[in-house]
Amino acid sequence: GAGVSQTPSNKVTEKGKYVELRCDPISGHTALYWYRQSLGQGPEFLIYFQGTGAADDSGLPNDRFFAVRPEGSVSTLKIQRTERGDSAVYLCASSLNGPTSGAETQYFGPGTRLLVL
């Protein structure tokens, strides 16, 4: 079956612009996670959705970052007034059930490589 997909695969933007990154989770997965991976680092947790609601957004670095999942499936990560430091690979993952149900396995998408010039 189809895995997690993310679009675009690459995004180049200018400092100060607004960007949207999209994630399509595995069908039927109720939990969705966003991570940011900088060069030479491991994935850094940003936000976790259970259904339509953000169950934990404690990893969002500041109020320029926002994410939505209006119908409990596709999610969009939105970054306002982008800065050069936002350049990274943004990873999305989904799991069948959320972390409150146990040690569920996350399935990752290939990521969106964001470059802010």
Place this chain on the structure above:
Amino acid sequence: AQSVAQPEDQVNVAEGNPLTVKCTYSVSGNPYLFWYVQYPNRGLQFLLKYITGDNLVKGSYGFEAEFNKSQTSFHLKKPSALVSDSALYFCAVRDMGTSGTYKYIFGTGTRLKVLA
């Protein structure tokens, strides 16, 4: 606070030899522990996880990991390395929720290079 340490940036091993990739963790309660592998230009792939029970966990592609509570370690192992195992490996930990968070914390990764 939760944390994960992967003390080696790179591990080199000859093909056919056993390999170990190290991981230590710190959580406030009991941990859930995971290993993921990342190939170039591909997403992270799940290898194995420890929930509870047997300290030796078997996973995909012949990998296994040993949970050691006293040493707070979860080292990844394979009895006989293949060149195709060369990749970037990440250890991750999650608190069972007793601290009020369900965040996953990933290590910085260890690059495994298997030499033919």
